[in-house]
Amino acid sequence: MSRSKEPSAANPRDAIPRRGGTGSSTVQAIKSHILDRGLRPGDPLPTEAELVQELGVSRSSVREAIRTLVSLDLVEVRHGHGTTVGNMSLAPFITGLVFRSLLNPDGHLTTLREVVQLREGIDSMVALQLVERLRGEEMPELEALVERMRERSTAGESFMEEDQEFHRLLLNHVGNDLATELVVALWEVNTIVVPLLGIAAPDDIRDTVEAHGDMLKALRAGDADAYRQAVVAHYRPLHKILD
């Protein structure tokens, strides 16, 4: 083990008043590094050793700071390769909501119900914009997705991927990426938590598939009210499960 190693101080903690509350200052420094250089997702960050030098803190501190940024999806780390700027997704949002849902005490399903209500609200909220853009349109990709859902549902398979993609593509037409991400994120919270709680999907599946088709039909016809009704029908099975 060759301890040797003279204590000798090395004199750390000289400067730096260490304000822990906000964000450990090392975190802030790395954030600034990204901001100042205008780095984009995927761009490489300095290695741990380099950050130790530049910031004048220990490797442990650098690592803890990076860990924080990773958990916020602001940076990404690949073992043996290096760290890059993350894609800043809503993954932390999903993680938090999933944890809350799992921790819900009494009724257990409170958070989950709120998630579904939010999804329904946002899907309805964009009715006018969608009608405006899609009236008379063909939307072959979306139709194809509905068709695939239909096939898989009759085959007894699940069609989560198609379902998520459907909502992603549809919301894409409103031109608000954040709203799209939010809906997809809420959708993921559902799909993660529902199986974990052992809630079996009933045979309302067919209704759900047809609701997707009705949404498209209403949009093509330019009928915002019919679209909203289809959205309600779309979520009815889920609500039934959660009550």
Added chain:
Amino acid sequence: MSRSKEPSAANPRDAIPRRGGTGSSTVQAIKSHILDRGLRPGDPLPTEAELVQELGVSRSSVREAIRTLVSLDLVEVRHGHGTTVGNMSLAPFITGLVFRSLLNPDGHLTTLREVVQLREGIDSMVALQLVERLRGEEMPELEALVERMRERSTAGESFMEEDQEFHRLLLNHVGNDLATELVVALWEVNTIVVPLLGIAAPDDIRDTVEAHGDMLKALRAGDADAYRQAVVAHYRPLHKILD
């Protein structure tokens, strides 16, 4: 104590295939600790030393895991006191959006615009539910807040706190805590980023204040459309700034 520490033994990395992608397994273990015992926000967690024992990992690993959970607001740490279960707020969501807004390259304001659009959408989305619950109601707290905004705006002061509280209280009447938190979070993203980008608040302030009053008036009258129009008017000044 005083185990004296044998060399061999201890020997980590025996089991545990170490799947880094998901969440470092130590993070997962602490999560499970909370979940299994059904701990609530504020409940105490084991000390670092105890976690080192229970989980059979090093101090550094425990610290990095805790750092991750802190940044997700799943746990809280008070220096010299201990760690507790966090309140699982949407703080990480806010942090991420603020960072994205600051990093936005070209038009710079894309993310911020999307945030405002989302706020507007959610505020409008709950029109029917609010009308249903508040028709003919007095709402003295909300009126008082509008009055305070009026005072402070004429005094040339800012009224961010009253504004935020107004939306929080209003959304509270729809009975979806998640939606309320989301709107408040989006509101905070605005207030953090706008000053950072050096966007001065114009004199449309008075319009904003009156829009708040109009929203209440419309709700009292049970007029959902008038409420939605007031919401649009409420956000008009903000949109003007961002374009």
Added chain:
DNA sequence: TTGAATTTGTTCGTATGTATT
């Protein structure tokens, strides 16, 4: 295919600041 270099992952030991008693 081997193997060295680079980089992140994990651990141990130690010293220090801070809050509680």
Added chain:
DNA sequence: TAATACATACGAACAAATTCA
């Protein structure tokens, strides 16, 4: 004031993954 319990920080060594010659 002192003691205790706890979190914060530093540094060195080794393990594991990745890349490239």
